[in-house]
Amino acid sequence: MNIELIFQIAGIGIITSIFHTVLKQAGKEEYSVIATLAGVSLALIVVIRLIAELLTSVKDVFFLH
């Protein structure tokens, strides 16, 4: 039960949205898209690790070898 991961992903989301807004206000549309992409990729890495853990434990528990 590591709730830190939820806070981590939510933090990535909030920081990404701040970057997005700031870069948009500064008139750098293209950089704001890249910042959003980076945030989504970071969150995806964390989530994919979590899903891999889930899938391995489901495989172990339900004999899905």
Next chain:
Amino acid sequence: MEILQIVGVGLAGAVLAVFVRERHKELGIFVSLATGVIIFLFALQKAGAVLETLVQLAARANVNMFYLVTVLKIMGIAYMAEFGAQICRDAGEGSTASKIEFAAKILVMVMALPIIVAILESILRLIP
């Protein structure tokens, strides 16, 4: 009181997901996905103990292990398909969710086929 832990994680995850989803839809989906996975992992630890006991009881009752493992596999497929389909439906991809459910039904049918064949064979043996 583990239920309080689960409720706390769920509430925190739901609030954060709603907060993030307003600004970034895809990151909100990640937050709700992570919340779901963490709760599911927690429940799975408990389910593992229950299933182990079930397997031991079946071994003591001389139940054929093949059938029990098939039933457990079907349970696993159903749980995982439900999980994935709900995440997809949350993300607004209802058609992908239906396809996951369809594939899960097919896989369950494939898994259950040997059991159905065994039942039919024993019925045929009863008929003279």
